[in-house]
Amino acid sequence: MTDVVSTRLDEKEIEELNQICAKERIDRSSLIRKFLLNQIIEYRMKEAGDKYRKGLVSLAEASTLAKVSIYEMMDYIQREKIQAPSLTEEEMEEELKKTKKLFKNI
Amino acid sequence: MRWILDSCTLIYLIKTKLFSEFMDLLKYPLVIDSSVYQEVIIEGKAKNYPDAIEAEIELNKFKIPVISIDVSPELSLFKDSGETSCFILAKENGVCLTSDDRAYKKFVGQDILVMRIDSFYFEMVNQNLISEEKFIKTLKQLERVNATKPNSIVFFMEKLKQKRDERKND
Numbered sequence: 001m002t003d004v005v006s007t008r009l010d011e012k013e014i015e016e017l018n019q020i021c022a023k024e025r026i027d028r029s030s031l032i033r034k035f036l037l038n039q040i041i042e043y044r045m046k047e048a049g050d051k052y053r054k055g056l057v058s059l060a061e062a063s064t065l066a067k068v069s070i071y072e073m074m075d076y077i078q079r080e081k082i083q084a085p086s087l088t089e090e091e092m093e094e095e096l097k098k099t100k101k102l103f104k105n106i
Numbered sequence: 107m108r109w110i111l112d113s114c115t116l117i118y119l120i121k122t123k124l125f126s127e128f129m130d131l132l133k134y135p136l137v138i139d140s141s142v143y144q145e146v147i148i149e150g151k152a153k154n155y156p157d158a159i160e161a162e163i164e165l166n167k168f169k170i171p172v173i174s175i176d177v178s179p180e181l182s183l184f185k186d187s188g189e190t191s192c193f194i195l196a197k198e199n200g201v202c203l204t205s206d207d208r209a210y211k212k213f214v215g216q217d218i219l220v221m222r223i224d225s226f227y228f229e230m231v232n233q234n235l236i237s238e239e240k241f242i243k244t245l246k247q248l249e250r251v252n253a254t255k256p257n258s259i260v261f262f263m264e265k266l267k268q269k270r271d272e273r274k275n276d
Binding site for chain 1: 113201210228258261
């Protein structure tokens with residue numbers, strides 16, 4: 001089901017849209033819809049990226065939240081230079097001990 | 107015993123062209139689940155990511171089993187179906203390898219066997235399966251694609267130094 005959504009734009013913005021429509025050979029409604037959907041995806045990735053930056057979600061979880069593929073989320077993280085918090089030195093020491101133990105037991 | 111890869115780690119190993127070498131280091135089989143296959147191969151190919159095609163070639167080359175699992179009962183734990191499937195497979199039998207610190211913490215919290223990819227490679231150095239130089243090169247390759255972090259590299263460089271110092275003292 002679709003519904004009509006209207007919005008107000010000034011003349012300059014409409015003129016710019018019309019120019020893009022002509023260049024892209026696309027009607028104005030389709031162009032606005034395309035731009036809007038792209039921005040919604042971008043917004044979802046930003047929200048998910050913020051959660052990833054804070055260490056609240058993994059990258060795979062972030063992609064699920066943003067409703068994009070893992071590849072797209074990876075690209076976004078790299079483009080925006082987002083770094084998730086890393087393990088502390090103590091946590092890494094602990095992990096290394098566990099790894100050694102694991103290899104001994106397998 | 108079996109190794110289980112999550113989606114991100116599989117993609118990073120493909121991106122860095124380390125997958126074949128990684129496979130040569132494994133003494134036990136590697137498995138993935140259909141959710142990981144979906145995320146890495148199907149969705150990647152649908153979006154025209156060349157790494158997805160490369161991943162498919164590598165998985166076929168090494169005849170990696172793709173196990174079908176119903177993730178729905180445990181999906182609330184991880185949100186992402188690929189991570190949930192890794193959790194289920196590791197809970198049954200196996201060790202999950204991940205490059206994601208948050209995923210690592212979540213797996214640890216669920217009391218399943220999990221290892222970070224950096225530590226896996228460091229253990230390969232300890233077992234003389236790769237050289238220290240190769241290890242450093244591997245970490246740098248992983249860092250370039252965001253699969254590891256500077257903190258982790260510094261940590262392991264320090265561990266290598268300790269190893270060298272111990273050797274000198276012996």
